[in-house]
Amino acid sequence: MSSRDYAELVAEAVAAPTDGWDFSWFEGRATEERPSWGYARLMGERLAAVDAALDLHTGGGEVLDLAPRLPRLMAATEGWPPNVAKASRRLAPRGVVVVASPDDAPLPFADATFELVTARHPVKAHFDEIARVLRPGGAYFAQHVGPSSVFELVEYFLGSQPEAGRRARDPQREAEEARAAGLEVVDLRAERLRVEFYDIGAVVHFLRKVIWMVPGFTVEAYEPQLRALHARIEQEGPFVAHSSRHLIEARKA
Numbered sequence: 001m002s003s004r005d006y007a008e009l010v011a012e013a014v015a016a017p018t019d020g021w022d023f024s025w026f027e028g029r030a031t032e033e034r035p036s037w038g039y040a041r042l043m044g045e046r047l048a049a050v051d052a053a054l055d056l057h058t059g060g061g062e063v064l065d066l067a068p069r070l071p072r073l074m075a076a077t078e079g080w081p082p083n084v085a086k087a088s089r090r091l092a093p094r095g096v097v098v099v100a101s102p103d104d105a106p107l108p109f110a111d112a113t114f115e116l117v118t119a120r121h122p123v124k125a126h127f128d129e130i131a132r133v134l135r136p137g138g139a140y141f142a143q144h145v146g147p148s149s150v151f152e153l154v155e156y157f158l159g160s161q162p163e164a165g166r167r168a169r170d171p172q173r174e175a176e177e178a179r180a181a182g183l184e185v186v187d188l189r190a191e192r193l194r195v196e197f198y199d200i201g202a203v204v205h206f207l208r209k210v211i212w213m214v215p216g217f218t219v220e221a222y223e224p225q226l227r228a229l230h231a232r233i234e235q236e237g238p239f240v241a242h243s244s245r246h247l248i249e250a251r252k253a
Contacts, residue, residue, distance in 0.1 A: 006230045009201035010219055018209040019082040020060025021121075030202040033193035035245045039143040040066045042247075043118050046141055047071060050115040054133065056142075057103065057122040061087035061096070064118075070094055071116075075109070077101040079123075109133045121145050125174060127181035127250075134252040140183065145169055146190055146244030150213060153203070153241045157214045157225055171246040183250035190246040196238035200230035203239065 016025050044067040047053055051071050055064045058076035060083050075097045078084045088098045101108055103123040112135045119125065119142040130140050148166045155161055175185045197203050204226065207217045219226060233239055 004199075006200060006227060009199050009230070010204055010226070013201035013204035013208070014219060016205050016208075018205070019080075020086045021062050022060060025205060026202055029199055030195070030197045030206065032195045032243055035143065035189075035191050035193065035247065037189060037247050039063075039120060039247065043120070043141060044068055046116055046139070047074075047118070052114045052135075053116040053118065054107075054109065054114045056117060056119040056125075056130075058087050058091075058098065059083050059120075061090040061098070063120045064096070065090055065094070070096065073114075075099060075114075077107065079103040107133050112136070114138060116141065118142060119144075125177070125248075127178045127183060131181040131183055131252055136252055138252050139186075140178070140248070140250045142248055144171070144174065144246050144248060146171055146192075146246045149244040150195060150241045153197075153206075153239070154213055156229065156239075157207075157217070157222055169244075171248065174246075174248065175250075178248070178250040183252055185248065185250045187247065187249040190244070192242045192244050195241045195243050197233070197241075198238050199233060200226055203229060 040063055047067045048069040052073035053071045055076040058064055058078050061076065064076060074095060076087060076091060077099050078087050079100070079102045081100065084098060084100045091098055099108055107129045111132055113133050115135050115138045117130050117134060117140045121143065125142065125144065134140065147169050151161065151166065171188055171190045175188050178185050197206070204219060207214050211217070229239065
């Protein structure tokens with residue numbers, strides 16, 4: 001709960017930059033439980049054991065940069081131009097080649113280039129392309145956003161969502177897509193995790209940063225709902241939602 005007024009909280013959130021996947025701005029203003037498996041640590045262990053790897057949808061390179069040791073050949077893709085620039089600045093000193101590549105485009109790499117492909121929260125995993133760029137015996141290791149993630153917040157603004165939308169990103173369906181691409185799924189785990197927003201500024205910044213949650217979100221378009229939610233948080237405490245995450249590891253024969 002915040003002692004500051006609606007206008008001050010919203011103005012601060014609107015002024016905050018939204019590039020990259022650094023969520024430190026939320027410290028003290030929102031919390032999210034982390035999955036029990038510890039994706040960054042496991043990713044780092046796998047990167048240290050290979051000679052060539054690719055990180056998909058790298059954002060600003062923040063998660064990849066957590067790896068203590070990177071392979072000799074390390075590439076990353078990103079589709080949003082501000083993030084491409086940010087990732088390049090961050091990762092170039094570590095020898096990472098950051099490639100601007102639209103999320104739905106074929107991967108700009110030759111067949112069987114990489115021993116490992118990683119991704120944290122990709123927009124969509126195109127398993128045919130992932131299988132194509134993997135070497136025989138190589139692996140895809142990723143943490144995906146699962147179905148109905150933070151839908152309590154989505155539905156507060158947009159109303160009840162169609163069942164098809166609620167079931168999108170289903171881990172079992174994604175595992176079937178991986179198998180259809182010729183990959184063997186060797187690990188699949190899923191968890192739902194508590195998220196709390198302590199002030200309306202955190203809600204605004206989140207929706208500006210994670211733009212697919214409420215498409216076309218602006219403070220002006222949703223001011224009545226935002227003011228009502230601000231009053232609710234002030235009176236009742238944090239707005240609670242639940243994120244959905246799954247870990248998937250799949251190997252190429």
